[in-house]
Amino acid sequence: MLTNPLTKNIGPQNTAIDLAGYRAAGGYSGWRKALAGDPGDLVKMVQDAGLRGRGGAGFNTGLKWSFVPRGDDSPSIKYLVCNADEMEPGTFKDRLLMERDPHLLIEGMAIAAYAIEARTAYIFIRGEYHTATARLEKAIAEAREEGLLGENILGTGYSLEIHLHCSAGNYICGEETALLNALEGKRAVPRAKPPFPQVSGLWGKPTVVNNVETFCNIPHLIDLGVDWYKSLGRGEDAGTKLFGVSGKVKNPGTWELPMGTPIREIIEVHAGGMRDGLKLKGFLPGGGSTDFLGPEHLDLPMDYDAIGKSGSRMGTGTIIVLDDKTCPVGLVLNLTQFFARESCGWCTPCRDGLPWAVKILQRIENGEGRLEDIGLLQEQVRYMGPGNTFCALAPGAAEPIQSALKLFEQDFVEHIEKGCCPYL
Amino acid sequence: MSSVFEPEVVEVMDFSKADRSTETQLSAEEKREIDAEFSHYEDKASVGLEALRIVQKHRGWISDQSLQAVSDYLDIPSAQLEGVATFFQLIFRQPVGKEVILFCKSASCWIMGCARLQARIEQKLQIAPGQTSGDGIFTLLETPCLGDCDKAPVMMVGEEMHRNLTEQSIDEIIDNKKRRHADESTD
Amino acid sequence: MPTITIDGDDYEVEEGQNLLSTCLSLGIDLPYFCWHPAMGSVGACRQCAVIEYKDAEDHRGRLVMSCMTPIKDGGLYSVTAEQAREFRGSIIEDLMTNHPHDCPVCEEGGECHLQDMTEMTGHTNRRYRGTKRTHRNQYLGPFINHEMNRCIACYRCTRFYRDYAGGTDLQALGRNNQVYFGRQQEGVLENGFSGNLVEVCPTGVFTDKTFSKHYVRKWDLQTAPSICEHCAVGCNTAPGAREGWDGKDQMLRRVINLYHREINGYFLCDRGRFGYDYVNCDARLKAVLAARTDTLIESTAARGERIHGEIPPREAVERLAQTLAQAQKGQRRLIGIGSPRASLENNFALRQLVGPDNFYAGLAERDLHLLHLVDAIQRDPRIHSPTTPEIESADAILILGEDISNTAPRVGLAVRQAARNRQRRQARELKIPQWQDASVRQLDGDPSPIAVAGFEDSGLDDIASSRFHGTPEEIAAFGHALAQLIAGKQPAEVSPEYLEMAQQISETLSASERPLVISGCGCRSGEILQAAAQLATALADRNSNPCALYLTCLEVNSLGLAQLCTDGKKALDHLPGALRTEGEAKNPSSVIVLENELCRRVDTATADEIFSLADELIVLDLLHNLTTRRADLVFPAAATVESQGTVINSNGLAQCFYAVYEGPGFIQESWRWLADAAAFCPESNALISTIADWKHCHDLNQAIAEAFPELEVVAELGPDEDFRIDGLEVARQSHRYSGRTAIYADKSVAEHKPVKDPDAPLVFSMEGIQDPDKSPLQANIWSPGWNSNQALHKFLQGIGGKRRCGNGGRKIQRASRSLPDWKPAVQPAGEAEGFLLLPIYRMFGSGELSAMAPAIASVIAQPFVLINRHDAKRLDIDAGDPLEITVGGDRCQLIAEISDSIPFGSLGVPYGFPQVEPLGTEAPARGQLHLLQLETGGDQ
């Protein structure tokens, strides 16, 4: 039984599998199957399989698709968008998929587009991902050539074009409504909801936005079926996922593992554990905008709800490990600088609150902090909580700060009391 | 003070480079590439960012003249285009060197000691982030996570990724580039 | 009506609103920034947070942005909950991290929404220890200051400028906390509504540059409700005045918007906002002048200009009284020339004095005819003159021949809002509330159908769904064809290329629920007006419902003048003939010109004829102009802000304006000069003594109502001078008006007794009614804790509703009369000689008074002539070439501008522009074009 549908075509060489190779490995059979069926059934299948969005929020993908109006009186133009703006600190999974197995993404998108009855799709890709862009471009051309994309695909009467849109480097473009504005050539400020993109998105047309990895789950799901897909997970969630570890571990990297794989296994087995002489102090389970967890959480399974219950989020599933010789205040400062800089500038708590938090953290890190700064920071992050800001960027930024203040409070205090960074 | 934020946004640079970037017309090639994008979008105005990227590819950066040229060609008000240009950090509204170093400053690279390496570059090229080296070859920019965190620290020079950076590898990369550009200019 | 609970109190509230506007209309103070009553919610500032509870069991609740929260029946909310208060405090604290501490030198200070909100949230203690970011400011032209450091990034400026007013040159630039609101490059803001930024910006980023030149704090301004005199829309304004630093006379300092739901709402155009400064300009008449009899310097004498010297008012009044006496004795013919820019009272007074037979409209026959046409059309019961909100809700619009962006800018702004009605309808279908502005704007939706037929490009082209450019005849023919199509007939005369467009427009109009037709006097074509009327009545017949037809008049009281002067022959064209007849009968004639510059009305030859045939020329006016220069006697007349009076706008709405301050020098209302003369007239009779008895504006209103039953409402417009509320009059000064004892201390230490207003129950002091809820005459919109103009909501019947104590203005009651069945316009007979000159209007330049305001004068384009690209090519004319146009006996020099839209064989010439006024009086007319040799330089 296939247990690594996402990475089965990815070999040790840094090259992309071409169309011939992809087909030889059974590629595009999901696409053929999909085209033979009813779009509505596909949506249902994906929903039933329990595939949850891999972009960070973990929303049921099929459910998201089902919000798209269908039927004769629904808008005739609909769009599908792939979110390939991967820019979350510590996240390095979509790049791998796009660079090494571009056809998997294209096939996944094609099926999704068919399912929601879209005839145009975009891959919104980070401007810095030149290799991925080139390989995707080539793969799209190959697929068109073979009649797998374009007009009247495989004689079914269904047509689909996939366009690449290279962005120009802003984290906020990953937020799906900001992404839509960016695609429309506007400033990438998030949009107000309602209307949700599924009802009125790109150029006011129904639009679905999904993450690269989410799409990459689709071909095999359709090909091999819901039961197979569900059986992949080890815990509550279905399917496999790319998990990654960065930081001072022996063997940083990315691996496709079943959902529900315990964190300890990922860090200690796959990533080889901490480098010699270092202890694990804490970790961000799913990228820079998740809450720190401590060693006591190592046995949690990587499942959306399990991580959620522990006070953090699964996020992108790429773990950043903090060791005991690296200053947590410095790390939080670094993250906050990132978020402050990437704020779109629309709403106050994020635009003005984050730079203030940066200044406070900078002061503490430089040994110029005061004890009341800790309270001030706590207050700041509280005001940036979910719902308080216009989009999820600021709440995400608040997560590492608020959790560090709890988990590493002693470090903050020490900085202030010693008047310098004790890790220097 | 450009370590946290970009330089002030609507700063007008005194830099005047007598090169293509001050041309007030789009070249035939630029137009062709922009035209090719039209069919991908519902309207002309949506091509703004793509057009800026195309022009920047040819000219290195987006001067006021280039911005105006794109604005005229796409029939987008120049202020609107400027709103977009200044929103996206990979659109350069100031002249940059021939090699733009996007130096990853994000969490994983930071843990892996990118600060020390950045200091190395700064000292070697005698520039701070946001600046261009005296020989006009390098511009150093700090960038958010480049998505190669398992090979941190990383940086991008031009379109090439450089991974698992060390002080030696940085020296080599810079020296190589310098040599190449010296060769080019003597050709 | 849904019931909601806020902090334990139950309220019945209006359906479909958001929680913020609901709270504000309930009188609950809740701070906000990005929300604006006319622009809706976008949820950017996060200042308006409150707590929403799920149900009675829920004690924690959830923080929500009230501006983004639709009220629910049975909803439970708390404004005062600790959690919400704290959060709101944190927002202000965040905003203040970068806001400078420059209130003492900031011109917003004292009417700053940010100050008010900071107070309201109770943020007093600064915890931020960092530096503040700084920006560079831009030069934005003569109207607006830019101080970006004060910006709190509420995005209101660009939301107004770009989204609401269609401006393209002001944008949010940059990102994160470096966002910058400015232009791509420094330069004059291009949009004609830029002045509203001053009121829309909740802090001091955008302030009024003309006000800066003579700045005082809001609380030091004396104010009264007024009507903008720069076009016929009738926008309500709140001008502010204060003693000057030189002579201590009051001087006008600025004009801001005064909310009138049916007309201007929250916004004024830049001509209205910045045009005020003409009252302070050098050309202002403040003393009585008499022509001297000394030998004249030749160059000026050539044009018949006189040299004037000041004389005591009494002497002048006596001289005028002598003239009156002679006229009463039949020894002299007295001719009065009225004016569309003078109030009803002034026109009426002159008309009474000279007698209806001798009262001329002060317009060319063509313009008077157009006004009578407008009046006739509006009397048809099938025609309805729409208010601004009605215009905004039209679902299909046809603009026929009128460049409303320039002749009635505020109406143009309303049309721009109507363009979004398809989007709004889609929002309704998706159950997205209309106030959720960003959500509605991001919906798919072409602009609502707006067809524009005009001489050239219009300011509404960006939202127009179809455009038609043509000569007046072609536009009229197009309109007639549309009317016929709508009536289900075969159109006679429309060229095949436009037939399809006509069919499509007529179908759209016929199918729409709320069609609107716009036309007006600006095109100076009766045929176009007739076509518009025919079209509108055809639509009305079809829908069995009156059709909205907005007809623009050009001046503040055009329609009022038309009511007083119904004889089409009492136009200036006929005056020389009448004067000549008198002359032949050896009967001397005196011509009294009321606030009118005749050289803007008729060609130079006719004006000169009037001037030279009149044995005595007496002029009452505000500014020195070509007419006053020819006068024997000049009386300084009060400007709108210095007087009280009534004007009738394009909709037939009579509105009263009140004196903001006493005019300096010997300035007084024109009718008072006339009444004074009557009082001194040695030859008294019933007529003279009635006039001499006029003491108050109200006396005239009464007289007008008696003489003109259709104008009866004029007598009921406002309270008379004796009106009191609890024994008090309305205060023009705020409680905090400073220095009233100090300001005259160099002359006398005793407190100055305020000047008495003989016309209105308003005092020139701070003692009196301050509450805008108590009297519509209170124009200082202020409420405790709400020092900025945002205080307005305290005085409305719900957000966006009427002013609680009523808005001024009553429609005149014109007898209804059905329109005659106009025959379609005749086709132009053959090719006439020369080019067809078409009048082109500009917001800056076409207005007579505003052109004298220094800031506006500095942006008036040099006189241009629009020439069709093909004509230009044929004649080898390039943009910028100097050209001369001769028309009638006049010649004017202009600069060529190449146009793609002006019809072939036509030239667009500026209407009313300084130095080339005669062009406006003629167009449309045939004229000749000559190329001028470029000066080659050097002095051969």
Ligand SMILES: Cc1cc2nc3c(=O)[nH]c(=O)nc-3n(C[C@H](O)[C@H](O)[C@H](O)COP(=O)(O)O)c2cc1C
């Ligand atoms: C600030 C911000 C940045 C985001 N960046 C990304 C991103 O780079 N890639 C991505 O797939 N999703 C990103 N997301 C999540 C998207 O908004 C969205 O949820 C996702 O693309 C949906 O796809 P999924 O359902 O397949 O996960 C981001 C969200 C926020 C708030």
Ligand code: SF4
């Ligand atoms: S939280 Fe607000 S300012 Fe921050 S990115 Fe989202 S919308 Fe922009």
Ligand code: FES
């Ligand atoms: S007023 Fe509600 S968020 Fe700004």
